[in-house]
Amino acid sequence: MLKRIPAFAASVLLAGNLSLLPSLASAEQVQAISMGEAFATTCFQCHGPEGQHTGGTIPPLAGYPRDLMLQQLKDFKSGKRPSTIMDRHVKGYSDAELEAIADYLATLKP
Amino acid sequence: MQKLQRRTLVKALAAAGIASSTFGLQACSSNDKSQANGKRVVIIGGGFGGSTVAKYIKRFDSSTQVTMIEPKKTYMTCPGSNWYLAGLVDVDYLTHDYETLKTKHGVNVLHQMATGVDAVAKTVTLDNGEVLEYDRLVVSPGIDFIYDAIEGYSEEVAEIFPHAWKAGPQTELLAKQIQEMPQGGRFLMVAPPNPYRCSPGPYERVSMIAEYFKKHNPTATIMVLDPKTKFSKQALFGEGWRDVYGQMIEWYGSQDGATVTKIDVASKTVYSDFDEVSADVINVIPAQKAGKIAFTAGLTDDSGWCPVDQDTFESKIHKDVFVVGDACIAGAMPKSGHSASSQGKMCAAAIVSSLNNLPMPPTRNVNTCYSLVAEDYGISVVGVYENKDGRLSGIPGAGGVSKAGASLQERKMEADYARSWYQSITKDIWHS
Numbered sequence: 134m135l136k137r138i139p140a141f142a143a144s145v146l147l148a149g150n151l152s153l154l155p156s157l158a159s160a161e162q163v164q165a166i167s168m169g170e171a172f173a174t175t176c177f178q179c180h181g182p183e184g185q186h187t188g189g190t191i192p193p194l195a196g197y198p199r200d201l202m203l204q205q206l207k208d209f210k211s212g213k214r215p216s217t218i219m220d221r222h223v224k225g226y227s228d229a230e231l232e233a234i235a236d237y238l239a240t241l242k243p
Numbered sequence: 244m245q246k247l248q249r250r251t252l253v254k255a256l257a258a259a260g261i262a263s264s265t266f267g268l269q270a271c272s273s274n275d276k277s278q279a280n281g282k283r284v285v286i287i288g289g290g291f292g293g294s295t296v297a298k299y300i301k302r303f304d305s306s307t308q309v310t311m312i313e314p315k316k317t318y319m320t321c322p323g324s325n326w327y328l329a330g331l332v333d334v335d336y337l338t339h340d341y342e343t344l345k346t347k348h349g350v351n352v353l354h355q356m357a358t359g360v361d362a363v364a365k366t367v368t369l370d371n372g373e374v375l376e377y378d379r380l381v382v383s384p385g386i387d388f389i390y391d392a393i394e395g396y397s398e399e400v401a402e403i404f405p406h407a408w409k410a411g412p413q414t415e416l417l418a419k420q421i422q423e424m425p426q427g428g429r430f431l432m433v434a435p436p437n438p439y440r441c442s443p444g445p446y447e448r449v450s451m452i453a454e455y456f457k458k459h460n461p462t463a464t465i466m467v468l469d470p471k472t473k474f475s476k477q478a479l480f481g482e483g484w485r486d487v488y489g490q491m492i493e494w495y496g497s498q499d500g501a502t503v504t505k506i507d508v509a510s511k512t513v514y515s516d517f518d519e520v521s522a523d524v525i526n527v528i529p530a531q532k533a534g535k536i537a538f539t540a541g542l543t544d545d546s547g548w549c550p551v552d553q554d555t556f557e558s559k560i561h562k563d564v565f566v567v568g569d570a571c572i573a574g575a576m577p578k579s580g581h582s583a584s585s586q587g588k589m590c591a592a593a594i595v596s597s598l599n600n601l602p603m604p605p606t607r608n609v610n611t612c613y614s615l616v617a618e619d620y621g622i623s624v625v626g627v628y629e630n631k632d633g634r635l636s637g638i639p640g641a642g643g644v645s646k647a648g649a650s651l652q653e654r655k656m657e658a659d660y661a662r663s664w665y666q667s668i669t670k671d672i673w674h675s
């Protein structure tokens with residue numbers, strides 16, 4: 134999976150283009166968006182912003198232990214855990230992609 | 244005064260064929276604040292697509308200056324508007340403001356109409372004459388209607404036979420007509436041809452009107468005349484309609500000759516090869532195309548929609564202009580609020596990555612559309628999409644519709660999830 138690029142690495146990436154930016158300070162705060170984060174943001178439409186605050190019946194995701202989350206996602210995929218729609222979603226991701234998503238979701242605070 | 248000079252100058256530069264982006268960075272305009280460091284994003288439209296882009300650009304990079312142009316002070320969602328017709332929710336439930344986007348995320352929301360885009364000078368003109376400069380522009384204006392496809396129909400007639408396909412006064416007008424319909428009367432829907440906003444929407448609508456009639460007008464009938472041969476989640480809707488409403492809803496497709504070609508307002512009659520049908524309430528949902536500003540800005544192709552890169556949603560016609568939501572051509576993705584929001588997130592990631600010279604993450608888009616067949620009877624369709632050979636395509640094996648013949652308990656669960664989905668997505672976009 135892709136990791137967040139640390140701030141200093143991002144600035145190295147930018148080094149060739151520094152002249153385009155008036156200040157390095159603002160650029161340093163922005164980090165590359167990982168695959169896990171990009172994919173996980175689309176979970177929020179049902180599971181609430183940052184995986185918190187849903188409308189009641191759909192479970193929130195924030196702070197879910199990584200291994201437990203991954204297991205659930207894989208069980209949805211194999212059909213071991215029954216669901217109404219999650220099986221239809223997780224089949225759209227490889228196991229490595231599900232790992233990246235579980236890694237990212239585990240970083241969210243409940 | 245200064246603004247006017249600036250505008251004249253931009254026009255002169257554009258006329259002279261000089262790309263003014265370098266100049267634009269230094270020049271003074273109303274969205275050129277101290278934090279603008281080559282990272283000014285202007286967004287046209289504050290619906291599902293535009294508001295998502297605004298929030299997620301700020302979430303990914305708070306130092307980007309984001310200005311969103313939306314004429315309305317509050318936004319009423321189409322999702323849930325059918326539930327309103329059934330009397331299950333009220334207007335407040337469906338209405339959202341821009342306070343959180345403004346105060347928490349620092350999005351500059353201008354309640355104006357965008358009237359022009361100059362993709363060379365990289366400026367947007369507003370109703371009040373103001374000119375905004377951008378480094379990246381996002382266009383998410385939703386749909387516009389093709390009024391002249393049916394003889395006798397027009398924008399004026401839409402005030403008599405409401406489409407209610409943009410939520411607001413039209414939705415309230417349709418609700419009133421349904422409530423005032425005589426006992427035992429007929430409700431007629433003229434369904435739209437493909438492609439249109441919200442594929443299951445017309446069929447959820449007649450379900451919700453049936454829900455209303457069941458309680459308040461049990462001998463009323465509902466007829467749908469459709470220019471298509473089939474529709475989204477058809478088998479599931481059919482199963483639900485039979486189980487819950489018996490014979491109340493009749494549907495006819497183009498194979499039955501049900502493509503409506505003419506409407507007569509005075510006699511409340513619609514004409515097709517199928518038959519001449521008169522009704523007490525007529526809901527005409529016209530054919531659709533991208534929102535007007537997409538045409539003005541030259542972002543559309545012959546199809547009437549906007550071709551875009553299938554990962555970033557950058558226009559294939561104008562560089563540094565992005566189109567998300569109903570207005571864009573997103574391969575196999577349906578035109579839904581869920582799709583618009585998913586696309587908005589990928590687009591925000593693309594813009595933040597490029598403005599900060601960072602690698603773009605891989606993208607994956609999703610759609611989840613719940614429909615209520617009855618208050619406690621929900622069904623859904625799911626799709627997961629990836630860019631395959633330049634077209635967003637459903638990933639084989641993923642997605643699909645709810646199981647046929649599921650238990651009432653499962654249908655109830657999906658109805659509860661539908662309501663929960665509404666709370667989550669509106670909170671994600673407008674209130675968090």
Ligand SMILES: Cc1cc2nc3c(=O)[nH]c(=O)nc-3n(C[C@H](O)[C@H](O)[C@H](O)COP(=O)(O)OP(=O)(O)OC[C@H]3O[C@@H](n4cnc5c(N)ncnc54)[C@H](O)[C@@H]3O)c2cc1C
Nearest residue numbers: 288290291292321322357384385441568569578579580581
């Ligand atoms: C009856 C019905 C039910 C639906 N149910 C669902 C559902 O359950 N789930 C789902 O996911 N989707 C549903 N949809 C679809 C959903 O409403 C649309 O797909 C979604 O709104 C598209 O988002 P958008 O950003 O492209 O456009 P919109 O949400 O329409 O937003 C466009 C905004 O741009 C503004 N605008 C337009 N032109 C300009 C301009 N020139 N300058 C400034 N602002 C401008 C408009 O005022 C508007 O606020 C439903 C639709 C209907 C009609």
